[in-house]
Amino acid sequence: MKMLCSEAKIALQTFLLGFFVFLPIEFGNIYLNCVSLTENAMTISSATAVLCFVVGLLYRGYNFQIGIRAALLGAVFALGFYVRIVAPPNVKIFGSYMCIMAFFHFSEFLFIALIQPKQVSTDSFVINHSPQYVIAAITSWLEFFLECYFFPGMKQVYWLSSVGICICVLGELLRKASMLTARSNFHHLFWPTWTPYRAWNSLDHTYQHARPARTRENIAAISESVREDPTTSTRHRSQQLGISGTTLRRILHLHPYKIQLTQELKQADHQQRRVFVNWMLESEDGFSAKVLFSDETHFHLNGFNVKNLMIMCL
Template identity: 60%
Template sequence: MACLQVKIALKSFFLSFFIVTIIGFLQIYYNFTNSFANVAGTFACTIFVVLVITKLYFQGYYPFQIAIRAAFLGCVLSLGIFVKLVAPPHIQLFGGYMIVMAFFHFSEFVAIGIVQPKFVNKDSFVINHSPQYITAAVTSWVEFFIESYFFPGMKQVEWLSNVGLLICVSGELLRKTAMLTAGSNFNHLIQCEKFSNHTLVTTGVYSWFRHPSYVGWFYWSIGTQVLLLNPLCVLAYTLASWLFFKTRIEIEEITLLNFFGQNYCDYQEKVSTGIPFIEGYKI
């Protein structure tokens, strides 16, 4: 049974998605305008109205912060489909990117709401994961639009972009499978205290990698830049993600060794971290 927060998020996400999609694509279907800019303007106005209604309906209540984020992601998903289908060819890749981003962040909230309903909150969408995460995202947008403006043909290598999409889907599936497999043992924050229900999970995808959720996110992040055909950000994201997860894994493994002692040492000997050239913390 989904918790209240997940139910609110699901309703807000799908209602906003369907409202924006219906209004926007009705305009396209009935040929009210052939201008891409005018149709985009209709989508933008609709999204604004949907978010205002969500704000007015939920403001002053605890679920507001969850509802507004879910509604925003629903709008992004709808707009991403629109861009993918009807934008100029050298811009269409960005629509696929928007779809991937919207689904990732929304599914992140739903997954944590399933495995850790007591800890789910507005930050569980991980939209504002960190200033570095926001900076990286904005940088990738800047690169995409600069390159698409000056070198439009560069953004029309569809087969390579599809490789990036496949990497994103694979990383997404691995991460969410890891979250569901770990169950109540999973948390977005590294835990410093061992609770009575903490167990060492070594089955399923955890028999492949010690940190499958990080492996999934690592490759997902790189895949988003392959999808956008951003050569500079592919390199930058690979390096930045590797450095982030190297530090994160080392810190987490210190706590896991404190929690599970020799059992975790044995697990380390049998299973790799899953990210190339990252060994983790070993005694």
């Protein structure tokens, strides 16, 4: 228990609490041969109310949110055994399903608390992580009981159900082993990542109901600031007004530019360049092949960029 964080301890204690509150009641019903659906429903409802009351006395706030979830999962886990024992033959397998599902959700929280104690939360139970999951679960329950009613023989192929239980157990063991192996690299963030990708085909898109940055208030504030002191830099003005630099530049219609050092070409320079070129060609055959001019220089109608000009003679 020393290795467990406080959230994990609360979850484990309340899960066992829910399990051991319901277990004696179930054995009592079995001993008394209580088979009435109404009596069982009243007993389970009363036990659930008592369990919630006890958890409410023991914990408050965030700890209660963890405790009540774990306690109810423990109760469902115990009820799964009860259903497996006393339910009609075509419903018995549903008890195994209850045990597997309850233990899965509880163990998800417990293992996240073990490997990522700083990231654990009530969402780590993954009970209602998406509407689709809830709809799928409820639909599967309806499907099961409809088949039990209309085709009871389908739910009494016990060897096939046993194979399914073994697959679930092996899958659970494999998942928990992978969580322990991945440790801090494991998380439940697939759904938040998939949602924007499905909506906008992009992982970088974040849908927000935010006001546009170029509002009348921002435009008026920037205009007044520029009139008062037009020499202030955009960075300093952005800090003063609390407006991003991008928004500031867009409102002012400013665009980034690069200063280039250029050499102005005068009217007499053209004749001098012609004289230089003729001298260069006449001085030595193949002289031009030995001179490399870079293509980084930017030439203009009245000048050229001298910063990047490179002349290398071989």
